Amino acid sequence: MACGIAALTMPKPSFSLRAEQSSALDLSADSPSGLASHSRRDFVFVVNPKGANGRTGKEWKRLLPYLRTRLGGHCNICESITSGPSHAMDITREAIREGADAVIAVGGDGTLHEVVNGFFWAGDPVQSLDHGPEHSTALGLIPLGTGSDFARTFGWKNDPYEAVERIVRGFKSKLDVGIITGQNGEQHFFINVADIHLSAKAGYYASKFKRFGKLCYVFGALRAFIGHTNRNLKVKVNGGEWEVFHKVTALCIGNAKFFGGGMKITPTADPSSGNLEVVILQDFKWYDFVLKLHKLYKGTHLSERNVSSRSVKSIEVAEEMCRGDIYVQSDGEHLGFLPTKCSILPAAINFFS
Numbered sequence: 001m002a003c004g005i006a007a008l009t010m011p012k013p014s015f016s017l018r019a020e021q022s023s024a025l026d027l028s029a030d031s032p033s034g035l036a037s038h039s040r041r042d043f044v045f046v047v048n049p050k051g052a053n054g055r056t057g058k059e060w061k062r063l064l065p066y067l068r069t070r071l072g073g074h075c076n077i078c079e080s081i082t083s084g085p086s087h088a089m090d091i092t093r094e095a096i097r098e099g100a101d102a103v104i105a106v107g108g109d110g111t112l113h114e115v116v117n118g119f120f121w122a123g124d125p126v127q128s129l130d131h132g133p134e135h136s137t138a139l140g141l142i143p144l145g146t147g148s149d150f151a152r153t154f155g156w157k158n159d160p161y162e163a164v165e166r167i168v169r170g171f172k173s174k175l176d177v178g179i180i181t182g183q184n185g186e187q188h189f190f191i192n193v194a195d196i197h198l199s200a201k202a203g204y205y206a207s208k209f210k211r212f213g214k215l216c217y218v219f220g221a222l223r224a225f226i227g228h229t230n231r232n233l234k235v236k237v238n239g240g241e242w243e244v245f246h247k248v249t250a251l252c253i254g255n256a257k258f259f260g261g262g263m264k265i266t267p268t269a270d271p272s273s274g275n276l277e278v279v280i281l282q283d284f285k286w287y288d289f290v291l292k293l294h295k296l297y298k299g300t301h302l303s304e305r306n307v308s309s310r311s312v313k314s315i316e317v318a319e320e321m322c323r324g325d326i327y328v329q330s331d332g333e334h335l336g337f338l339p340t341k342c343s344i345l346p347a348a349i350n351f352f353s
Contacts (some may be wrong), residue, residue: 159351206220231326237310
């Protein structure tokens with residue numbers, strides 16, 4: 001495939017899959033140079049230069065020489081700069097169809113969200129046109145965004161050099177992906193957390209204050225409280241019977257643990273478990289958030305009497321009295337309003353971990 005950055009013409013090391021993990025850049029002792037003579041692999045780096053108020057683009061430029069040093073001898077480094085919303089999806093789909101061996105999201109959770117959605121088209125996984133269905137494109141992440149909440153589940157920092165070393169090591173794990181279906185039946189995919197009502201409304205407004213960095217989450221929450229009322233919601237778990245939850249403040253569906261700039265909202269979620277964790281906050285007042293905010297950030301809020309959680313394969317959520325104004329978002333991206341349905345797609349993507 002054509003790449004935006006020319007790489008050194010060195011032979012590529014051997015590649016072998018081993019159950020749940022692989023080493024893409026293992027050095028081969030059989031070669032005099034320490035490298036195997038297989039064809040070079042294509043790694044596509046999808047960069048959002050405007051992420052984190054432009055910090056992502058600046059960090060990427062500083063990182064590039066190091067990236068070339070660590071990876072340039074083993075693979076073709078293909079740089080793709082996004083130009084606007086949804087562009088990362090298009091880049092990812094094209095890269096997979098052309099047979100890319102990895103697509104690396106460089107940016108925050110929004111960029112990662114778009115790249116993950118680019119792994120799918122019309123609800124099905126995108127496949128390489130020339131390599132056949134057995135070819136798999138891996139997902140990677142260099143977290144350089146405002147929140148970078150998905151990286152927190154793995155205990156990763158916003159350190160791009162550590163992220164490059166993870167890619168160099170080449171260890172991969174199978175990652176679950178959530179599917180969320182909205183009012184119009186259109187499917188979206190999420191890798192981190194989907195949420196409903198106050199938190200989703202706060203996320204919607206936080207996106208309007210990105211220029212303030214991490215303070216955007218504070219401003220978003222303050223704006224969301226204006227006119228907020230707790231509402232009765234109907235919930236159906238795993239195709240069972242409808243159950244009414246009264247005075248719901250927020251309902252969060254986690255494939256991973258964190259959202260909102262470090263809030264550990266679904267603390268027992270595991271993106272390799274094959275399940276989603278649902279956490280429901282009921283009858284919270286503004287002062288509850290002030291008094292219990294430390295628990296939400298530490299993930300110790302599940303012991304509160306008005307907080308419930310459960311592990312599910314699928315969940316449907318609707319208003320008891322339909323007014324069409326309860327916000328829904330996934331991975332910080334506004335998706336509209338209730339009703340909605342979420343389910344899990346187990347072991348959907350190979351991920352550099």
